[in-house]
Amino acid sequence: MLKYGNVKFILGGRLIFGPDAKSLLVTLLLITVPVIIFCVFVARHLQHAFSPYNAGYAILAVAIVFTIYVLILLFLTSARDPGIIPRNSHPPEEEFRYDSSVSAEVGGRQTPSLQFPRTKEVMVNGVHVRVKYCDTCMLYRPPRCSHCSICNNCVERFDHHCPWVGQCIGLRNYRYFFMFVSSATLLCIYVFSMSALYIKVLMDDHQGTVWKAMKESPPSVILMAYCFISLWFVGGLTGFHLYLISTNQTTYENFRFRADNRINVYNLGCPSNFLEVFCTKIKPSKNNFRAFVREEVSRPTLQSIQGAEAEDIGGGDPRPKVEDDLEIGEDLLKISQRRNIEEIDEDIRSRGSNGPAHTALEVDAILDSDHRAPTIRSETRHSSWGRRSGSWEIATDDVLSNSKAMESRSYMTGKEGRQ
Numbered sequence: 001m002l003k004y005g006n007v008k009f010i011l012g013g014r015l016i017f018g019p020d021a022k023s024l025l026v027t028l029l030l031i032t033v034p035v036i037i038f039c040v041f042v043a044r045h046l047q048h049a050f051s052p053y054n055a056g057y058a059i060l061a062v063a064i065v066f067t068i069y070v071l072i073l074l075f076l077t078s079a080r081d082p083g084i085i086p087r088n089s090h091p092p093e094e095e096f097r098y099d100s101s102v103s104a105e106v107g108g109r110q111t112p113s114l115q116f117p118r119t120k121e122v123m124v125n126g127v128h129v130r131v132k133y134c135d136t137c138m139l140y141r142p143p144r145c146s147h148c149s150i151c152n153n154c155v156e157r158f159d160h161h162c163p164w165v166g167q168c169i170g171l172r173n174y175r176y177f178f179m180f181v182s183s184a185t186l187l188c189i190y191v192f193s194m195s196a197l198y199i200k201v202l203m204d205d206h207q208g209t210v211w212k213a214m215k216e217s218p219p220s221v222i223l224m225a226y227c228f229i230s231l232w233f234v235g236g237l238t239g240f241h242l243y244l245i246s247t248n249q250t251t252y253e254n255f256r257f258r259a260d261n262r263i264n265v266y267n268l269g270c271p272s273n274f275l276e277v278f279c280t281k282i283k284p285s286k287n288n289f290r291a292f293v294r295e296e297v298s299r300p301t302l303q304s305i306q307g308a309e310a311e312d313i314g315g316g317d318p319r320p321k322v323e324d325d326l327e328i329g330e331d332l333l334k335i336s337q338r339r340n341i342e343e344i345d346e347d348i349r350s351r352g353s354n355g356p357a358h359t360a361l362e363v364d365a366i367l368d369s370d371h372r373a374p375t376i377r378s379e380t381r382h383s384s385w386g387r388r389s390g391s392w393e394i395a396t397d398d399v400l401s402n403s404k405a406m407e408s409r410s411y412m413t414g415k416e417g418r419q
Contacts, residue, residue, distance in 0.1 A: 013289030
């Protein structure tokens with residue numbers, strides 16, 4: 001899982017772009033190409049149109065400076081952190097709780113299920129606001145935060161993802177985005193006005209009609225048409241965001257509140273809303289994109305915890321435990337048999353009987369006869385198969401009784417050997 005979603009870094013994390021940063025080149029061409037055409041075919045001819053005050057040079061200078069200003073705003077909008085919230089490596093453990101009212105029957109036993117609240121309420125301006133849990137970032141989103149499906153990050157005060165700048169628009173770049181859109185609108189108006197002025201100058205110089213002037217300067221006509229069409233987009237977008245700022249909404253909230261008929265709890269009044277957007281200090285980024293990423297030990301998620309509980313309850317195979325119990329029982333029986341034989345042999349030697357002491361072959365014969373004796377069988381097992389725990393248990397009384405039987409049998413065998 002990527003720590004910072006689908007964003008792209010340039011110059012060691014100094015510049016942060018969205019995954020569709022290539023569309024930024026298209027935006028650059030849409031801005032620079034018309035301005036270059038304007039400077040070459042329109043502004044250059046207007047340098048001497050106002051000779052007494054040399055105002056013609058100012059037309060060219062304003063076009064160049066204003067274009068650079070627009071490009072800087074575009075760069076500030078596209079190449080900075082929009083307000084990405086660092087994602088967690090594991091869910092917040094303090095939010096885990098066991099809900100006894102919702103229980104699941106696994107392995108024949110009722111157990112409380114591990115619940116994780118998907119939403120919780122926080123207080124905003126005296127009103128309770130519900131925030132959601134993000135499964136991708138494994139955190140509760142702060143108010144006005146949303147997860148961008150394109151950048152794959154949770155962004156504070158998420159407005160929208162703009163493909164023209166190749167970046168999300170959020171808390172830390174919304175001001176520059178609005179200034180870029182409004183400045184692009186003013187640039188369109190300026191180019192359109194100066195192109196129309198040049199048409200007027202041509203009409204006055206040649207004392208002709210509008211059509212003759214337009215034939216003498218086709219680039220001016222093209223620029224006027226281009227700026228007129230562009231004004232419908234950037235101008236309309238500027239007007240829409242002026243409305244959003246005045247009501248303290250985001251584009252995402254505007255569509256969501258309209259669909260859900262919800263009250264806007266963030267509206268502080270028109271003057272305060274404008275001051276909040278343009279006069280407050282931009283918060284520093286919550287991410288250190290230039291720092292080295294440390295690998296963290298992944299903690300168990302909710303699904304893994306529930307799966308482990310299901311296996312412990314009885315979802316696993318009980319046969320390995322049964323085989324282990326049988327092996328332990330047989331080992332205990334063998335140990336008891338060996339101890340009984342040693343005690344019998346020592347008893348015979350201590351009594352000083354007429355018969356010879358047991359040799360190693362006789363002891364092995366006794367061991368072989370004991371091995372042929374019936375051991376723990378399935379008929380004598382006291383198992384808990386069918387119980388709710390789903391495990392096998394071997395009663396210690398069975399092991400002790402079998403060891404006593406082996407002791408008496410070994411003693412009788414030794415007695416018969418002496419006779």
